[in-house]
Amino acid sequence: MAILLGVDTGGTYTDAVLIRDEEVVIASAKALTTRQDLAIGVGEAVRAVLAQSCVTAAEITMASLSTTLATNALVEGQGGRVALIYIGFRERDLDGHGLREALKGDPYIVLEGGHDHAGAQVTPLDEAALIAFLETHKTDVSGFAVAAQFGTRNPAHEVRAAELVTQITGRAVSASHQLSAKLNGPKRALTAVLNARLIGLTLRLIGRAEQVLADLGVTAPMMVVRGDGALISAAQARARPIETILSGPAASIVGARWMTGADMALVSDIGGTTTDVAMLKNGRPAIDPGGARVGPYRTMVEAVAMRTTGLGGDSEVHFTVDGLQGGVTLGPRRLLPVSLIAHEAEDVVLPALEQQLRSTTPGDHDARFVRAVQGIEAHGLAPRDAELLDRIGAKVWPLGNVLKSRLELGALKRLVERGLVQIAGATPSDAAHVLGRVNVWNGEAARMALELFGRRRTGAGVMLARDPLVMAQIIVDQLTHQSGLALLETAFAEDAQDFGLPEETLARHVLMQRGLGPHRGVIRIDTGLNVPVIGLGASADSYYPAVGALMGCEMILPEHAGVANAIGAVVGRVTMRRSGTITSPSEGRFRVHLHSGPEDFTASDAALTRLETALRQAAVSDAEAAGAGDIQIRVERDIRTAEAEARQVFVEATLTVEASGRPRMADG
Known part of the structure; x- marks a missing residue:
């Protein structure tokens, strides 16, 4: 009898499942993802499924991990500080494929060197300049990325540069030729930069997951899900963490197929940070020929053809004013829900919310809190950033109590992007608590947070929503609308050859939006989907029935939809x-x-x-x-x-x- 353990570490929850003989789910459980020490959440989830099933750890014959953490980090612009070694290119080549934007001001050097299309050396590698650069940055970055012109035709200069990085700095190094065999140097460089940025995060996750499984008595080796849904060893994932972007979403598609047997369907997986939509055709997810696209980046990583949108249960709620009207939009940044941070620090959060409600004037930072993520190295921080991080320390604070001036908002943003700090605020998860759809964290804190949010004034000078219940419904309706847009964009991408406009233009066109109504004037317009949608994620039951109604399609919600990623982690090849x-x-x-x-x-x-x-x-x-x-x-x-x-x-x-x-x- 084979007992398979699947674990998925997401932005909010860590899931675990046990499957017997690749046929039956015998136990499933969830625990909060613990950013400060990922092993805590992994251990809690695994202990729970072992207790439910009465299976001993020694009976497990295979363990596998999928994760959305790498995907979330790229969507939210997070990751370690890195340096790029760019060989044989020109300064202006940094502008190709968003490479300069991806560097986010991190150091780089453009060196003499590189080869031609046939693999012959064009110019010798400038080792003296490289050595000087490495000596300068050997302590202020977490890793290095190396990309040389035509490095896939002859990797000699990338190999030599990587050797020098290891000798002089001891830091991790990502060489572009090891990540892709394709041409297009700037795109390979972008992939190497993102890989280097993710190394620290991936090493922490895999290392701690392996350790906690060993502590529990699991002797089976651990596998990791790659972005195309295939399984790789933990050692291979450590060497190429970029390949784990879309790991969790890819696992969810594999899990969706295993649970439903569907041949043709859209699979939509809503997590805390992102919504991932992909097409299942003939029972298989398609591989994206252009490389994995996550947030603003198009990489050279082979992965499932999937659209990842910064929309989830923990998406930031933004107040918008359009003319005299007011409303909300969601994402792409993830916040800690107020209900969650109050669950963990009630003595700080509830008194602060009560004090803010007593004020007659809405504050810029009402219902917002901040805390540092412990245990992460802070390389190369600017003085202002370091001072703010020290001020936050190890406690939870109302955001307004920490910021001394508007100038520190930039420092706060940089700390969040580095994954050093988390902000809490109003989210759809809080709205779900207020509406009574979930009751796992602090519902009273959620109610007060939405009351504060609803006090914002529209262009007509009236409050957005006086009642927290009304505010909660506005947020959930917006989530339904944006989820529908994500589905439409994916559907139009499938039918793109039939249209002359980009899928985003078509999905957001006013006629398409009217058709979701549907529109019944002189013209009758109906917009919807002609295939079923498989809804996955912990909150799928709360949100997706309304999405199915909006899109006029069958919405399939499998029994184990909330742990689809963990299921997919162990049933793949x-x-x-x-x-x-x-x-x-x-x-x-x-x-x-x-x-x-x-x-x-x-x-x-x-x-x-x-x-x-x-x-x-x-x-x-x-x-x-x-x-x-x-x-x-x-x-x-x-x-x-x-x-x-x-x-x-x-x-x-x-x-x-x-x-x-x-x-x-x-x-x-």
């Missing part, structure tokens, strides 16, 4: 893909571009054989390292030729080898 390229720098010469460097052949068949052999060995080695058994191989060849003087001439070939199998089980 190990799948490793390796890709490589052959070019022809001159007639009769075929160059195979390998990680060890280019190799030349005089016959295309010999070159193809060499590349396929190398890719097979690498893919099988990766799959075996991930714990796969009964490995199956699939090879795709894309050979491009051109006609010249009435004959076919070889131009370029790309080979992809996929090695796949179910994880081997430990002896229970």
Whole structure:
């Protein structure tokens, strides 16, 4: 009998499930995610499912982890301070693919070096300048990213730069050629920067999860879900944490298919921070050919084709004024719900809310609180930022009691982006408490927070909502509306070839919005979905029936919708893909571009054989390292030729080898 343990660490909750023989969920549980020490939440959730099922830890034959933390960090602009080593490019190349924006003012150096498209060195690597840069920044960053021009055709300069980083700084280093075999240097550099930014977060999560499982007596090795839904070993996830972006959402799709057997449906997973929507076709999630897109970033990471929107149960509620009217919009930033922080620090939060309600004038920071996240290194903080972090210390504070001036709002924003500080405020989770849909945290704090929020004045000078119940319904209605938009945008992306406008334009067009009504004037307009939606997430039961009604579609809410990610974490397969390229720098010469460097052949068949052999060995080695058994191989060849003087001439070939199998089980 196989007992599988799945764990998912999200922004708000950590879920655990036990599945017997890949067929039946025998226990499931939730615990609050504990940012200061992720092991606490993981341990609580795992202990709960073991107690429910009367299964001992030693009986577990496989453990697997999925997480939305990497996704959430990118959506919220969080992560460690990093440095970029950009080899063979120009300063203006930093503006490609949002690379400069992703750096967020972190240090970088543009160095001489790099190779050409055929893998030949263009300019020697400027090691002297690199060494000086590393000496300057060896203590003020958490990691380094390295990207060289045509580094996938010849990685020699990236390899040498990474060696120097390790020797001089001892910090983690992300080399772009190890993350993608594709061209497009700025995009590979962006992927390497984001990977470096996530390393600290991923190491903490995996390390603490492994430790708590070992402490509980789980002897089975731990797997981690990759962004395409496949499983990898914990060691592989440590080396390439960027591959775990969309890990949680990918696991949810695998879980949705396992729970429902659906062949064609939209899968919408609402968490605390994000809503993730993907299309299930023929029972399989599609892989995004352009690379994983998370928030503003398009990476080179192979992942499920999914739209991730900063909309969740813990999304920040913003007050908006349009003309004389007032309303709200949600996200993309996540806040701690007031009901949650009051649950944890009632003695601070309730008196502060009561005092704010006694004031006749609404304050800028009403119903807002702040606390530091303990145990995270604070590299390279500006003096103002460091002073504010010290002032916050280890306590929960009303936000207005901490900020001395408006100038410190910028410092606060930077601390939040670094993941060093959390802000609490009004969220849809608070609205759900006020409406009586959930009752897990402090409902009285939620009521007072929404009463304070409703005192804001519209352009006509009237209060937005005098009654907290009315305010709560306004927030939930907005969540329903924005969830519908996320579904429409994904649906239009599927049908994009039939339209000449971007899917965002179509989904948000006034006629589409009127059709959600539906509109019945001289013109009749109906907007909706023609496929069912599988609603997932802890709050799916609270919010998604109204979303299904809005979209005029069947809304499927599986029995275990709240732990779909944890289910998907253990029912997937190990799948490793390796890709490589052959070019022809001159007639009769075929160059195979390998990680060890280019190799030349005089016959295309010999070159193809060499590349396929190398890719097979690498893919099988990766799959075996991930714990796969009964490995199956699939090879795709894309050979491009051109006609010249009435004959076919070889131009370029790309080979992809996929090695796949179910994880081997430990002896229970």
